[in-house]
Amino acid sequence: MQVTPSETVSLAKYTPEVRQQLFRYVLQLADTSLILGHRLSEWCGHGPILEQDLAMANIALDLLGETRSLYQYAAELEGQGRTEDDLAFLRLATEYQNPLLVEQPNGDFADTVVRQFLFDNFHYHFLQQLQTSPDERLAAIAEKAWKEAAYHLKWSSEWMIRLGDGTEESRQRVEKALANLWRYSGELTTPTATEQALQSLNLIPDYAALLPAMQAHVAKVFEEATLPVPAETYMQKGGKAGRHTEHLGYILAELQYMQRTYPGLKW
Amino acid sequence: METLELTQEEQFQARIDADMRIEPKDWMPDAYRKTLIRQISQHAHSELVGMLPEGNWITRAPSLKRKSILLSKVQDEAGHGLYLYSAAETLGASRDQMLADLHSGKAKYSSIFNYPTLSWADMGTVGWLVDGAAILNQVPLCRTSYGPYARAMVRVCKEESFHQRQGFEIMQTLCEGAPEQKAMAQEALNRWWWPTLMMFGPKDADSPNTEQSMKWRIKRFTNDELRQKFVDMMVPQAEFLGLTVPDPNLKWNEAKNGYDFGEVDWEEFWNVVKGNGMCNKDRLGARVKAHEEGAWVREAALAHAAKRKQRAEQEAVQQVA
Numbered sequence: 281m282q283v284t285p286s287e288t289v290s291l292a293k294y295t296p297e298v299r300q301q302l303f304r305y306v307l308q309l310a311d312t313s314l315i316l317g318h319r320l321s322e323w324c325g326h327g328p329i330l331e332q333d334l335a336m337a338n339i340a341l342d343l344l345g346e347t348r349s350l351y352q353y354a355a356e357l358e359g360q361g362r363t364e365d366d367l368a369f370l371r372l373a374t375e376y377q378n379p380l381l382v383e384q385p386n387g388d389f390a391d392t393v394v395r396q397f398l399f400d401n402f403h404y405h406f407l408q409q410l411q412t413s414p415d416e417r418l419a420a421i422a423e424k425a426w427k428e429a430a431y432h433l434k435w436s437s438e439w440m441i442r443l444g445d446g447t448e449e450s451r452q453r454v455e456k457a458l459a460n461l462w463r464y465s466g467e468l469t470t471p472t473a474t475e476q477a478l479q480s481l482n483l484i485p486d487y488a489a490l491l492p493a494m495q496a497h498v499a500k501v502f503e504e505a506t507l508p509v510p511a512e513t514y515m516q517k518g519g520k521a522g523r524h525t526e527h528l529g530y531i532l533a534e535l536q537y538m539q540r541t542y543p544g545l546k547w
Numbered sequence: 548m549e550t551l552e553l554t555q556e557e558q559f560q561a562r563i564d565a566d567m568r569i570e571p572k573d574w575m576p577d578a579y580r581k582t583l584i585r586q587i588s589q590h591a592h593s594e595l596v597g598m599l600p601e602g603n604w605i606t607r608a609p610s611l612k613r614k615s616i617l618l619s620k621v622q623d624e625a626g627h628g629l630y631l632y633s634a635a636e637t638l639g640a641s642r643d644q645m646l647a648d649l650h651s652g653k654a655k656y657s658s659i660f661n662y663p664t665l666s667w668a669d670m671g672t673v674g675w676l677v678d679g680a681a682i683l684n685q686v687p688l689c690r691t692s693y694g695p696y697a698r699a700m701v702r703v704c705k706e707e708s709f710h711q712r713q714g715f716e717i718m719q720t721l722c723e724g725a726p727e728q729k730a731m732a733q734e735a736l737n738r739w740w741w742p743t744l745m746m747f748g749p750k751d752a753d754s755p756n757t758e759q760s761m762k763w764r765i766k767r768f769t770n771d772e773l774r775q776k777f778v779d780m781m782v783p784q785a786e787f788l789g790l791t792v793p794d795p796n797l798k799w800n801e802a803k804n805g806y807d808f809g810e811v812d813w814e815e816f817w818n819v820v821k822g823n824g825m826c827n828k829d830r831l832g833a834r835v836k837a838h839e840e841g842a843w844v845r846e847a848a849l850a851h852a853a854k855r856k857q858r859a860e861q862e863a864v865q866q867v868a
Binding site: 325328337345364449450 | 599619629
């Protein structure tokens, strides 16, 4: 099946194989927003400034909203009667496909800002293109989420600049965070086999095509932040294939606690 | 004219008696200002500290829908904190000073948040009972004599009543669910019932500030009046849910058209006020930690703003030259 961008398609028209690939991919997107939203929500009540407590909760809520739309779509693509909650709460750690970046711990505020900036820079540019996907549902989800992602990227870019061009301490902290987290940024734009298959069908954006805009934004923000762009480094990957860092297990222990303790109940 | 003979204080009281609002630039007695700063900042601190017991369940919420609702509720509380700190600032208090008073233990916050949240049903109970009690305390404040406080409270109360309905709905879902869910709801009610009755403060006879606050219309009902109202409102709701209120002395009194109820454990009340509640140290500790660990972030933001300002000024000078 070859789809050109001018056509729109809905799930009824997919072959079982494409449908399965799309299911897997939509889960990956949902897991990504879920886990990052989870991490951000851990800040709630503990932020460095009340206004930033609000801002982080806001971003977490946007991501959670996106998560729900994606799991709902994934459940339809799968067609096995599972619900958004079954997919979010009742899978094994190896079945979660979020990239490693988003499961990294909050650390200090600089770690959170850097993690967010690296993700937002991808998320924003990715969603911008996903809006033109011939898949109607993905395009609609992307349209809503892209507007939110624009605000997220503004927030994290501004904080990169404040911390980079703030005090000596803030600069050291943001540099330390970059030294740790930069190695997780490459996975965002490294396609898996599933992503490659969907890219070849033009159902999802080609990540290589996103890179110039992403790099330009990094260059602009780092210049204002008076930070050097990190040198090329070995990029970690594995999350999108279900091979995670040690952190995910603890996230799931909390996330899944109620659903695992009380199977099958309505809340 | 007769009004010319009134002192400033009498004119002030006359405005209050006529139900006119006092605004930031109006003259007001020092004691009125102090009482309001104390009350509004305590209320703001309660919103801030109140984020912690509910924040405790965000990462463990049992469904995505409940997680969103809970996170958004806790976020609303942060928002309430902001409006209230701003209202207190109109009286000349600074947020830094108010926070310093919270962190040193000089300023109080609502004792209810010194109780732990131990099960998911606590998210229902806190919304239903604690927000229910807060609403009874707060709705009269929408008509309080100080304008900025009254206006902040209008917004706060709208959101609080939404929270209360959500809390009740969590309880209803639990009570209509499996036996272990209903047991969870009952267990939570058993723990929260008495502490929520304490939220209305000491008995009128032991509440030294009530009389003056009523006169200034900062307060419009006494503690005991509100506590009675709360019991009368909540008992039928508990019955509707099929839950048992943990008070053997609870009994309908036809003559007073309200419930008679048992005596609050005032020793526990004063102990929690004095800092001996289960979570006093943890709650305050978490706030102090957030503040101290956030110091470098606030400093960086200020330093960056100063650099920007300096650069803008330099550019302006260069343009003129």
